[in-house]
Structures are given as C-alpha cells and as structure tokens.
C-alpha cells in the first residue's frame with residue numbers, strides 16, 4: 001500500500017447535536033481524513049491517474065493548475081508520492097498554512113492578485129500551461145470531467161452503501177462543483193427521489209474559503225444547472241458560527257466550508273415537514289480540517 005491508496009473510503013459521521021436540534025438525522029463525510037487532509041485528494045488523484053493513463057502526463061512533466069489551496073495541497077502530495085514536480089497558482093491572500101503545506105511537499109507556488117480571486121489564478125495558470133504544453137500537464141480542475149467522476153464513481157457509492165440506500169437529501173457547497181455534481185448525478189441514478197441541494201454563499205464577497213458564488217463567477221464546464229433542486233443560501237457569519245459549534249459540541253475540528261455545509265444541512269432540516277422528518281436522512285461533506293485555518297480570527 002502507498003499513501004495514495006488512502007484516498008477516499010472516509011467514515012460517515014453522525015452530527016448528533018445538530019440532528020437532535022432539528023429532529024432530522026444529519027450525517028457528514030469526514031473528508032479531512034484523506035491523506036493530504038481534504039476532499040480534493042479524490043479529484044486530484046483521479047485527474048492525475050487519468051492523465052497518466054491517457055499518456056499526457058509523462059515522466060519529467062510538471063503538474064500545473066490554479067487552486068484556492070486544497071487541490072494544490074492534494075497535487076503537491078500526489079506529485080511527491082508519484083515523482084512529478086508541481087506548480088500551483090493561487091491568490092496571494094490564501095492562508096499561510098496552505099501555502100506552507102504545499103511548499104513542504106516540495107511544490108512551487110505562484111501568487112496572483114487577491115482582488116481577482118480564484119478567477120485571476122485560473123487565467124494565469126491557463127496562460128502559462130498553454131504557452132508551454134511540452135513542459136506541463138494541466139489537469140484544469142474546473143473543466144476536467146475526471147474531477148467530478150471521482151465523486152460519481154467514489155463518493156456517491158460510499159454514501160449509498162454507508163446509509164444502506166436510506167439517504168433522502170444530499171447537500172453541499174461548490175468550488176469547481178466536482179463534489180456536488182459527481183455525487184448528485186450518481187445518487188439520482190441510484191434513486192431519482194433523492195433531493196440534491198447546493199449550498200451557496202449569500203453574497204459574492206464572502207469568507208467561505210473553497211466555495212464560489214455561482215451568479216458572479218466563471219462556471220465550470222461540467223456543472224449541470226439542473227442538478228441543484230435549489231440553492232440553500234448561507235451567510236459567512238452563520239458558517240463561522242456553525243464551524244465553531246462543530247468544534248465545541250460535536251468534537252469535529254473542521255474548516256469553514258464544512259461549517260457552511262453543516263449550516264446548509266441545518267437550514268434544510270428545518271424546512272422538512274414534521275411528518276417527513278423521521279424518515280429523512282441528510283448527508284453533507286466535511287471538506288477539510290480546522291487546522292488549515294488555525295490562525296483565523298473567526299475562532300475567537
């Protein structure tokens with residue numbers, strides 16, 4: 001076994017206090033237990049193995065991409081394990097913890113204008129990759145079907161088996177939308193009655209790192225607008241407070257988008273009619289660990 005065999009097959013955790021308060025069982029995939037610490041290990045692994053199997057990622061090439069942080073950390077871990085150099089473009093305001101983890105795995109990082117957010121990093125990485133195709137393997141996580149297929153073939157089946165097919169609602173936020181798109185698509189095939197709901201920040205200027213406000217951003221090519229039944233809007237303030245609640249009442253030290261997802265699940269549970277609550281089962285995603293944000297002020 002090598003470190004990359006540890007990607008996926010994460011436990012499904014019961015959010016006891018949130019479930020008790022709403023009267024609906026709410027569970028969450030512990031994605032912070034992946035080897036580089038986030039859900040993005042799944043997509044990065046699938047895109048890299050796909051590149052190798054298609055013969056476009058060959059010995060000596062450098063993996064290049066834009067990422068708000070976690071995909072870069074996943075590429076850096078996988079590059080180190082598989083013997084590829086890694087070059088990551090990210091907004092300069094990404095957390096120092098994330099930048100340092102990438103560097104410690106041996107990756108090179110290029111910082112882009114924070115005012116242009118992840119879209120600026122995306123355009124810069126694309127320009128460099130397209131100018132030197134002989135040097136780089138460019139997975140392009142925003143437009144690579146191997147991203148969402150990691151969740152279609154992995155995450156969704158795990159959730160189906162771990163809930164014995166009893167899941168009624170799947171809800172999570174979207175960065176590239178790979179997690180939401182792949183998981184929702186497959187769950188709907190397994191049971192068309194499963195509700196699939198996307199969590200969205202309630203404004204374009206938000207503090208929920210890793211997630212995007214779809215009305216004001218570049219839309220990934222594999223995003224299917226028919227998959228979210230509706231957008232569950234969450235505020236940054238409530239996402240922060242749910243992140244603190246997970247740490248203080250569930251014993252789960254998770255990141256901000258995990259707080260946003262759990263807040264979304266909490267709001268969704270309150271909308272389920274009383275007579276349906278007992279037979280409902282909500283699943284969401286704990287994308288990464290709180291240790292990635294340990295110096296953030298919101299903990300206070």
Ligand SMILES: Cc1ncc(COP(=O)(O)O)c(C=O)c1O
Nearest residue numbers: 070175176177178179210257287
């Ligand atoms: C912390 C965090 N949460 C959520 C997401 C969204 O995941 P996806 O790109 O699969 O939509 C990301 C993506 O980078 C992330 O880093």
